[in-house]
Amino acid sequence: MSEEVAPTDGIEIRSITEGELGAWGDAVSRGFQRAGMPEALEFRRLRNYPGRTLGAFERDKIVGTLRSFPNELTVPGGALLPVSAISGVTVRQTHRRRGLLNRMMARELAGARERGEAAAILVAAEYGIYRRYGFGPATRADGLVVNLHHAEGLRADLPESAGRLDLVSMAELAKYGPELHECWRRSRPGAIGRDEAFWREATGTIEMPGPERKEPFAVVHRDAGGTVTGLLVYSVTDQWDGPNPDCVLTVHDFLALDTVTAVALWRYACSMDWVRSVSIASLAPDDPLPLLLNNPRAARPHPEQWDHTWLRVLDVPAAFGARTYAGPGRVVLDVTDRQGYASGRWLLQADVTGAGTAEPTSEEPDLAIDAAVLGSLYLGAESATRLAAAAQLTELRPGAAFATDRLLGTPLKAYNPDTF
Ligand SMILES: CC(=O)SCCNC(=O)CCNC(=O)[C@H](O)C(C)(C)COP(=O)(O)OP(=O)(O)OC[C@H]1O[C@@H](n2cnc3c(N)ncnc32)[C@H](O)[C@@H]1OP(=O)(O)O
Numbered sequence: 099m100s101e102e103v104a105p106t107d108g109i110e111i112r113s114i115t116e117g118e119l120g121a122w123g124d125a126v127s128r129g130f131q132r133a134g135m136p137e138a139l140e141f142r143r144l145r146n147y148p149g150r151t152l153g154a155f156e157r158d159k160i161v162g163t164l165r166s167f168p169n170e171l172t173v174p175g176g177a178l179l180p181v182s183a184i185s186g187v188t189v190r191q192t193h194r195r196r197g198l199l200n201r202m203m204a205r206e207l208a209g210a211r212e213r214g215e216a217a218a219i220l221v222a223a224e225y226g227i228y229r230r231y232g233f234g235p236a237t238r239a240d241g242l243v244v245n246l247h248h249a250e251g252l253r254a255d256l257p258e259s260a261g262r263l264d265l266v267s268m269a270e271l272a273k274y275g276p277e278l279h280e281c282w283r284r285s286r287p288g289a290i291g292r293d294e295a296f297w298r299e300a301t302g303t304i305e306m307p308g309p310e311r312k313e314p315f316a317v318v319h320r321d322a323g324g325t326v327t328g329l330l331v332y333s334v335t336d337q338w339d340g341p342n343p344d345c346v347l348t349v350h351d352f353l354a355l356d357t358v359t360a361v362a363l364w365r366y367a368c369s370m371d372w373v374r375s376v377s378i379a380s381l382a383p384d385d386p387l388p389l390l391l392n393n394p395r396a397a398r399p400h401p402e403q404w405d406h407t408w409l410r411v412l413d414v415p416a417a418f419g420a421r422t423y424a425g426p427g428r429v430v431l432d433v434t435d436r437q438g439y440a441s442g443r444w445l446l447q448a449d450v451t452g453a454g455t456a457e458p459t460s461e462e463p464d465l466a467i468d469a470a471v472l473g474s475l476y477l478g479a480e481s482a483t484r485l486a487a488a489a490q491l492t493e494l495r496p497g498a499a500f501a502t503d504r505l506l507g508t509p510l511k512a513y514n515p516d517t518f
Pocket residue numbers: 129130184185186187188189190193194195196197198199200201220221222223224226227230
């Protein structure tokens with residue numbers, strides 16, 4: 099496993115004390131080019147776990163930051179995998195490219211492995227940073243913009259809800275949202291848990307830096323029995339084309355437990371007076387929304403479609419034993435890992451029930467990959483066939499990439515709506 103390099107520059111990497119939280123948050127703001135807009139102290143407190151908020155200290159000055167918090171990642175089949183969620187990664191502008199991130203990341207990954215977290219996840223500010231630490235893009239956020247003029251509404255043959263929609267306050271959203279999300283997240287590989295910090299920020303009881311917050315609207319769907327089965331959080335621009343309304347409805351959060359609920363919520367959004375387009379910045383790549391419209395061509399890719407959550411496998415047997423598989427099969431992976439956590443030859447095999455294991459083996463390998471590619475394959479975000487075509491992995495036996503896809507393929511695309 100990778101060891102932290104002995105410091106030669108007098109800069110010490112250590113976890114901060116509670117009393118240093120304010121200065122640590124200021125350092126994060128500075129590193130993110132947001133001087134003067136510190137992250138709310140309350141938010142920082144809620145995401146501060148003993149030993150997991152790191153600072154790079156030059157004497158008493160914080161010149162580097164990285165924090166992680168425990169989370170659970172839904173894996174194919176619905177199990178929840180313990181993961182380390184990393185965020186707040188910054189190095190002071192005057193101290194960059196001297197290896198401080200290398201040192202903070204080495205410490206964090208070693209800590210995560212010790213705590214028994216089978217993988218680490220993060221949302222990368224820039225594409226080029228994290229592959230060297232074994233992270234690969236593992237979910238996508240493929241939003242849509244629906245032009246309502248072209249859409250011609252939702253299809254008339256869709257199932258109608260026997261339930262109802264209710265506009266709710268932020269306080270009610272804080273009450274209904276967590277339970278609904280707990281249910282929803284088990285159905286989508288790539289989803290993560292939402293903690294108190296998430297809901298406090300989403301419902302406005304923690305003031306975050308940035309432009310003044312306009313309270314969004316929230317609507318919940320209840321089924322005929324009164325159970326909340328979906329929510330839509332949105333805002334509407336005040337935009338006019340001369341005397342004619344030309345508003346955009348922007349979706350901030352959308353959760354639906356079933357098709358009837360999704361139809362009811364999308365019908366509501368797509369038939370709003372004054373609204374000419376619906377913009378959803380983050381949606382699962384295989385979300386059925388375009389197919390609900392009379393004209394699916396009206397749903398165009400959102401300009402911000404991107405690789406969203408990056409994943410780094412830390413414990414191969416635990417991670418691959420937790421997920422399920424598309425069918426029976428076996429494949430031997432030869433994994434190269436600079437930090438060592440996933441290095442070696444692994445026999446990945448699954449039986450007819452979809453249960454599978456990853457075990458060390460001395461058998462001849464079928465595929466040669468690096469740890470970042472393992473991260474991209476884990477939730478099924480990328481196919482081995484595509485990665486082979488992109489020269490990101492090497493097939494050592496003809497047909498091995500296809501065999502890997504038959505094993506790792508998932509019926510639902512990995513998706514995580516939450517940036518952290
Ligand atoms: C999960 C999150 O929080 S994402 C947020 C990431 N933070 C930011 O983008 C804020 C602005 N940037 C920064 O604060 C810093 O530049 C950081 C944190 C990205 C990098 O910190 P540094 O201490 O400069 O990195 P360090 O010197 O350890 O470099 C490590 C390696 O990453 C590379 N690297 C560092 N930053 C970048 C980058 N932005 N793009 C590509 N490569 C990078 C370095 O070249 C080096 O490569 P090598 O090991 O092959 O020689």
